[in-house]
Amino acid sequence: xxxxxxxxxxxxxxxxxSGALAGMRKKLDPFGIVIIAFVTSVGGxxxxxxxxxTDVGWLNNMLYVYTILLFALIAIIFKERLxxxxxxxxxxxxxxxxxxxxxxxxxxxxxxxxxxICIAFGTMSACFGxxxxxxxxxxIPIIFRQEIYATACIMGGVFxxxxxxxxxxxxxxxxxxxxxxxxxxxxxxxxKISLPDIYKSNKx
Amino acid sequence: xxxxxxxxxxxxxxxxxSGALAGMRKKLDPFGIVIIAFVTSVGGxxxxxxxxxTDVGWLNNMLYVYTILLFALIAIIFKERLxxxxxxxxxxxxxxxxxxxxxxxxxxxxxxxxxxICIAFGTMSACFGxxxxxxxxxxIPIIFRQEIYATACIMGGVFxxxxxxxxxxxxxxxxxxxxxxxxxxxxxxxxKISLPDIYKSNKx
Amino acid sequence: xxxxxxxxxxxxxxxxxSGALAGMRKKLDPFGIVIIAFVTSVGGxxxxxxxxxTDVGWLNNMLYVYTILLFALIAIIFKERLxxxxxxxxxxxxxxxxxxxxxxxxxxxxxxxxxxICIAFGTMSACFGxxxxxxxxxxIPIIFRQEIYATACIMGGVFxxxxxxxxxxxxxxxxxxxxxxxxxxxxxxxxKISLPDIYKSNKx
Numbered sequence: 361x362x363x364x365x366x367x368x369x370x371x372x373x374x375x376x377x378s379g380a381l382a383g384m385r386k387k388l389d390p391f392g393i394v395i396i397a398f399v400t401s402v403g404g405x406x407x408x409x410x411x412x413x414t415d416v417g418w419l420n421n422m423l424y425v426y427t428i429l430l431f432a433l434i435a436i437i438f439k440e441r442l443x444x445x446x447x448x449x450x451x452x453x454x455x456x457x458x459x460x461x462x463x464x465x466x467x468x469x470x471x472x473x474x475x476x477i478c479i480a481f482g483t484m485s486a487c488f489g490x491x492x493x494x495x496x497x498x499x500i501p502i503i504f505r506q507e508i509y510a511t512a513c514i515m516g517g518v519f520x521x522x523x524x525x526x527x528x529x530x531x532x533x534x535x536x537x538x539x540x541x542x543x544x545x546x547x548x549x550x551x552k553i554s555l556p557d558i559y560k561s562n563k564x
Numbered sequence: 565x566x567x568x569x570x571x572x573x574x575x576x577x578x579x580x581x582s583g584a585l586a587g588m589r590k591k592l593d594p595f596g597i598v599i600i601a602f603v604t605s606v607g608g609x610x611x612x613x614x615x616x617x618t619d620v621g622w623l624n625n626m627l628y629v630y631t632i633l634l635f636a637l638i639a640i641i642f643k644e645r646l647x648x649x650x651x652x653x654x655x656x657x658x659x660x661x662x663x664x665x666x667x668x669x670x671x672x673x674x675x676x677x678x679x680x681i682c683i684a685f686g687t688m689s690a691c692f693g694x695x696x697x698x699x700x701x702x703x704i705p706i707i708f709r710q711e712i713y714a715t716a717c718i719m720g721g722v723f724x725x726x727x728x729x730x731x732x733x734x735x736x737x738x739x740x741x742x743x744x745x746x747x748x749x750x751x752x753x754x755x756k757i758s759l760p761d762i763y764k765s766n767k768x
Numbered sequence: 769x770x771x772x773x774x775x776x777x778x779x780x781x782x783x784x785x786s787g788a789l790a791g792m793r794k795k796l797d798p799f800g801i802v803i804i805a806f807v808t809s810v811g812g813x814x815x816x817x818x819x820x821x822t823d824v825g826w827l828n829n830m831l832y833v834y835t836i837l838l839f840a841l842i843a844i845i846f847k848e849r850l851x852x853x854x855x856x857x858x859x860x861x862x863x864x865x866x867x868x869x870x871x872x873x874x875x876x877x878x879x880x881x882x883x884x885i886c887i888a889f890g891t892m893s894a895c896f897g898x899x900x901x902x903x904x905x906x907x908i909p910i911i912f913r914q915e916i917y918a919t920a921c922i923m924g925g926v927f928x929x930x931x932x933x934x935x936x937x938x939x940x941x942x943x944x945x946x947x948x949x950x951x952x953x954x955x956x957x958x959x960k961i962s963l964p965d966i967y968k969s970n971k972x
Contacts, residue, residue, distance in 0.1 A: 386908055388908075389913055389914070389965075389966075390966060391919060392912025392913060393912075395912060413619070419881055420881070436966055474624075474629075477626075477629065495699060495700065497908060498906065498907065498908045500592075504587070504590075504592040504593065505593055514595075557593075558588075558593075559588075615814070616827075617821065617824075677828070678828075699904065704794055708791070708796040708797065708799065708801075708803060762844055
């Protein structure tokens with residue numbers, strides 16, 4: 361339980377810093393930066409909870425709120441030096457999407473939804489904070505264009521239901537699907553794998 | 565009932581292909597394309613259901629989900645050749661907005677809302693999938709700029725309440741308002757009618 | 769009570785005109801202009817109500833709807849001459865955000881949320897209509913970049929809880945926090961105060 365909380369907070373740290381950096385790239389003022397940090401961190405889970413019509417998690421979790429405010433502030437103050445932590449932030453971000461994928465799948469599953477919908481909810485929980493961040497920054501969402509980000513979440517969800525089908529114990533399902541998301545994302549970045557380019561013919 | 569289902573699925577086919585095409589125009593990867601197809605198809609109804617605080621329809625309707633996935637895939641594979649089906653797709657799209665307008669009006673009416681609000685909900689059900697598609701693609705929503713798209717939906721809604729006022733039977737109300745939306749949209753495109761240009765003075 | 773209604777409607781007038789003007793700047797058609805006017809006026813409160821999972825206020829308040837439609841129309845017809853009313857509109861807008869901030873704080877408080885979350889909800893109620901307006905117009909939200917707009921709301925919220933802490937009577941809390949928002953916004957505009965520029969080092 362404590363271990364999950366640590367992963368969760370590491371994810372929030374990575375998301376709020378990535379949001380704050382995106383806001384600073386657009387020359388937003390401190391208020392705008394904090395909003396982008398916030399939305400990046402909680403946007404995916406909020407959309408999930410609104411669609412499932414369950415209580416929105418962060419409204420009653422001040423730990424999230426303080427973490428986001430603190431790390432948005434840290435990002436503003438140390439913006440020149442955050443490059444040193446780039447690899448750590450990438451790792452935190454990857455752990456975050458791993459966790460949020462599994463949590464999202466489980467929340468949708470407890471609402472009795474179809475496995476495909478549950479996988480979509482897991483992916484949404486992990487990825488849509490970044491989508492809303494990019495919309496607020498007036499960019500086409502980066503995860504629609506690059507990288508195996510969402511694919512890692514989808515594969516984690518697929519493993520979740522594969523293991524579920526074979527009646528694996530809950531804790532195994534949780535850990536394995538989490539590891540699948542993290543591993544695919546790490547491998548994809550290390551080996552520069554991306555989804556097949558369907559526009560090749562246009563480039564010749 | 566079966567006839568309505570056919571109309572509904574034809575609408576989803578048109579919306580998911582139009583979404584996928586919009587995504588490909590922006591050079592999104594396959595994941596991004598599927599998301600845009602999805603959002604175009606279910607975005608309007610989802611917004612309606614969230615505002616009405618009723619269950620979000622597609623969460624428990626796998627037929628929608630499979631149709632969207634299938635036709636997004638078809639759009640990706642056959643993208644060069646979809647031009648041949650342009651007229652069919654336009655027709656499907658028009659049938660779709662006709663149906664979604666009437667369904668949206670009825671959902672709002674069953675929540676006891678004022679006729680003007682019901683008409684707004686009908687229009688939203690039919691049009692806001694396209695609005696969210698355009699926002700995700702970083703464009704100003706096309707229905708805010710061109711064509712009698714939304715106006716057709718609004719007129720369908722007006723007929724709905726006019727017939728309702730004269731105590732027309734439910735099935736007549738349903739069919740006539742559906743036909744009004746479809747007819748206005750078809751006529752507007754055939755005769756190239758658009759809303760009055762309020763900027764004329766600026767163009768001289 | 770009547771006085772609050774007057775403030776509320778003045779806010780709606782200012783927001784619907786500012787929305788309609790934003791839509792006209794983007795050369796939208798009349799339908800698009802009305803939608804932007806609508807979203808600017810009710811967007812913030814709608815987001816608040818969806819997140820709190822309470823009924824969305826304007827769905828049952830036709831006075832809002834008529835006011836928005838009327839003033840969007842007035843803005844379209846008299847667009848050249850609205851400049852004369854610029855100062856009145858600025859004042860109405862400021863009264864509006866003052867009221868919406870306090871109402872937002874109180875709605876969140878009645879859902880037993882933490883003071884920081886309540887202040888965020890007050891600010892969201894007052895400011896997010898404008899955020900959605902700017903997203904629909906394909907701009908980075910202006911309140912993320914300029915002016916003490918959101919800061920005024922946040923300060924109003926802080927005063928709300930400070931007075932609450934000292935057990936001030938409800939009516940005093942209401943009036944003082946309202947006045948704080950209005951006064952900070954007016955003073956900031958008159959004296960051209962903005963949030964500290966954190967990008968100074970990049971400009972040399």
